[in-house]
Amino acid sequence: QTIVVVSSYTGKGDLARLKPAIVQALEAGITINEINEVLIHAYAYCGFPRSLRAIQTLMQVVDERKANGINDIIGREASPIMDNRNRYERGCDMLAEISGIPADEPKTGYAVFAPTIERFLKEHLFADLFERDLLTYRERELATVSILAGVGGVEPMFKSHAAICLHLGITSNQLSALLNIIETNLGNIYSEPLRGLL
Numbered sequence: 001q002t003i004v005v006v007s008s009y010t011g012k013g014d015l016a017r018l019k020p021a022i023v024q025a026l027e028a029g030i031t032i033n034e035i036n037e038v039l040i041h042a043y044a045y046c047g048f049p050r051s052l053r054a055i056q057t058l059m060q061v062v063d064e065r066k067a068n069g070i071n072d073i074i075g076r077e078a079s080p081i082m083d084n085r086n087r088y089e090r091g092c093d094m095l096a097e098i099s100g101i102p103a104d105e106p107k108t109g110y111a112v113f114a115p116t117i118e119r120f121l122k123e124h125l126f127a128d129l130f131e132r133d134l135l136t137y138r139e140r141e142l143a144t145v146s147i148l149a150g151v152g153g154v155e156p157m158f159k160s161h162a163a164i165c166l167h168l169g170i171t172s173n174q175l176s177a178l179l180n181i182i183e184t185n186l187g188n189i190y191s192e193p194l195r196g197l198l
Contacts (some may be wrong), residue, residue: 001181002021002024002025002028002030003025003030003038003139003142003143003146004142004143004146004178004181004182005021005024005025005146005181005185006018006021006022006025006035006038006039006054006143007038007042007142007143007144007146007147007150008146008147008149008150008181008182008185008186008190009021009054009150009185009186010038010039010042010046010050010051010054010147010150011042011045011046011050011146011147011148011149011150011151012150012151012152012186012190013046013050013053013150014150014186015053015054015057017185018054018057019057019060019061021185022035022057022058022061023061023065026061026062026065026072029073031072031073031074031075031076032058032062032072032073032074032075033074033075033076033077033134034075034134034135035058036055036058037078037132037134037135038135038139038143039051039054039055039058040055040129041129041135041140041143041144041147042054042143042147044124044125044129045144045147045148045151045157046147046150046151075134076134077134078132078133078134079133081131083131087122087123087124087127087128088119088122088123088127090126090127090131091121091122091123091124091125091126091127091130092122092126094126094127094130094131095122095126097137098126098130098137098141098164098167098168099163099164099167100167137168138165138168138169138170141161141164141165141168141170142165142170142178144161144164145158145161145162145165145175145178146178146182148161149178149179149182149186149190149191149194150182150186150190152189152190152193155193155194155197158194158197159197162175162194162197162198172198175198176195176198179191179194179195179198
């Protein structure tokens, strides 16, 4: 639940509400490095400016809590990647694993029209980010759909990632609960267009 709230405020760029959400996440036992990983993951969906501002907000929260005698758990670092295959191949396989769609499916849409961004997507998002083991695939996808809900106006991407959530074992009831959290925190202008996609 805290990942959903932190992610949706990051996607929206609402730093005033992100700050207490980060405090709530820390107090729920999520480590500094895990929250940081959610915010790093966010840049692929809402851009560097919002991701970096969210990371700066996390830094501020940690510093303020430290000044008040609260030493939050930093947590472990991501494990090194041991796979020596090229990043594009690894990214294709990662996307196939989490989506259930075979890697050798014919390319369509933007992948044909703009093959450069398709390569960047596979190499960076699905290899560089998804291979980092500080978050599970399910946690990354819950963060992703929450970020996209906060961004708004990206229903096709939300639908694709909601399908990945379902493939990873997240239930439609859990996704509905996620939208309830987003509605509570961001308002129904963000949740309502997405409800019919579940």
